[in-house]
Amino acid sequence: MTVYILIFFSALLISLAGTPLLRRTALAMGFVDEPEPRKIHQSPIPLLGGLAIYLAFIAALFLVRDMAELPGYLGQLLGILGGATACALLGLWDDRYGLNPLIKLLVEALATAMLVWSGIRVEFLHQPVLNLAVTYLWVMGVTNALNFMDNMDGLAGSVASVAAAFFFLLATTSGQYLVASMSAALLGACLGFLRYNFYRATIFMGDAGSLFLGFVLAALGIKLRFENVDIVTWMIPVMVLGLPIFDTVLVTLSRLRRRVPIYQGSTDHLSHRLVALGFTKREAVFALSLAAMTFGLGSLFLLKASILEGYFTGAVVAAACLAALVWLERRWSGPPPDQENRR
Numbered sequence: 001m002t003v004y005i006l007i008f009f010s011a012l013l014i015s016l017a018g019t020p021l022l023r024r025t026a027l028a029m030g031f032v033d034e035p036e037p038r039k040i041h042q043s044p045i046p047l048l049g050g051l052a053i054y055l056a057f058i059a060a061l062f063l064v065r066d067m068a069e070l071p072g073y074l075g076q077l078l079g080i081l082g083g084a085t086a087c088a089l090l091g092l093w094d095d096r097y098g099l100n101p102l103i104k105l106l107v108e109a110l111a112t113a114m115l116v117w118s119g120i121r122v123e124f125l126h127q128p129v130l131n132l133a134v135t136y137l138w139v140m141g142v143t144n145a146l147n148f149m150d151n152m153d154g155l156a157g158s159v160a161s162v163a164a165a166f167f168f169l170l171a172t173t174s175g176q177y178l179v180a181s182m183s184a185a186l187l188g189a190c191l192g193f194l195r196y197n198f199y200r201a202t203i204f205m206g207d208a209g210s211l212f213l214g215f216v217l218a219a220l221g222i223k224l225r226f227e228n229v230d231i232v233t234w235m236i237p238v239m240v241l242g243l244p245i246f247d248t249v250l251v252t253l254s255r256l257r258r259r260v261p262i263y264q265g266s267t268d269h270l271s272h273r274l275v276a277l278g279f280t281k282r283e284a285v286f287a288l289s290l291a292a293m294t295f296g297l298g299s300l301f302l303l304k305a306s307i308l309e310g311y312f313t314g315a316v317v318a319a320a321c322l323a324a325l326v327w328l329e330r331r332w333s334g335p336p337p338d339q340e341n342r343r
Contacts, residue, residue: 050209
């Protein structure tokens with residue numbers, strides 16, 4: 001446990017110290033999110049927060065623990081870090097110059113291929129082709145789900161922190177050193193960044209941060225292994241990441257219903273709908289963080305649940321999410337045209 005504590009605090013301190021340095025660098029380079037009529041902030045906000053998370057994560061892992069000494073983990077470590085680095089670089093380029101959504105999906109698919117090459121893939125189905133298809137759907141879906149959730153100060157970082165904390169708890173109960181180490185590093189890096197990202201944020205993580213976080217969390221969710229993996233516990237990572245998955249499903253179905261392109265930014269996310277219902281932005285982020293914790297607690301229950309208990313719990317959660325989706329869509333009249341893409 002000592003090594004995990006050291007990894008966590010190393011990532012936390014590096015992120016705390018590195019984020020303001022990168023904030024000044026971004027301002028000097030003009031690497032900023034410029035104010036526009038459709039956005040809330042009134043002055044340029046730096047966009048290198050994601051790079052601070054990335055560097056803190058990498059540095060903490062290799063400063064504290066020689067990951068190559070963990071038996072059988074080097075190839076998988078390279079697969080995760082290679083794919084995550086590709087996503088971070090993709091996000092940096094998109095933050096600076098903008099990218100076609102199809103190009104982004106192509107790079108994400110290549111990053112997922114690095115995971116598959118390293119041996120990290122879904123295995124609970126009995127057909128290799130289905131396992132491969134679900135692997136790509138899961139990794140690319142979760143990666144973009146975290147990217148979607150980066151729409152309000154402190155939200156994506158908070159949700160990622162909660163997910164990393166529960167992945168850490170789940171991994172330590174079964175002695176999964178790689179997942180536990182990476183979860184501890186991710187948690188520390190996110191918390192250090194959040195010091196500067198809560199409302200009102202002085203730095204944004206940008207796509208570089210959200211795509212990186214989503215990819216790493218998706219990989220850790222696959223890497224987790226439990227007994228009876230094909231019976232109940234396949235639902236555990238789905239439950240941990242239930243909130244960003246729900247937000248993505250809500251937004252996707254809503255935009256399809258309104259015949260709006262799925263990739264088009266808009267204020268139709270779960271966080272925006274809570275604000276429209278009367279929450280302040282801080283209250284909305286706090287409420288969604290509690291919701292993410294609730295999903296996480298459900299994953300801990302599934303860890304020891306019987307087949308009947310596990311699938312009953314999954315059915316109840318799915319029914320509750322469906323009811324919430326329908327209620328939210330009926331209560332919401334759509335974003336004003338001048339508010340699309342507002343943070």
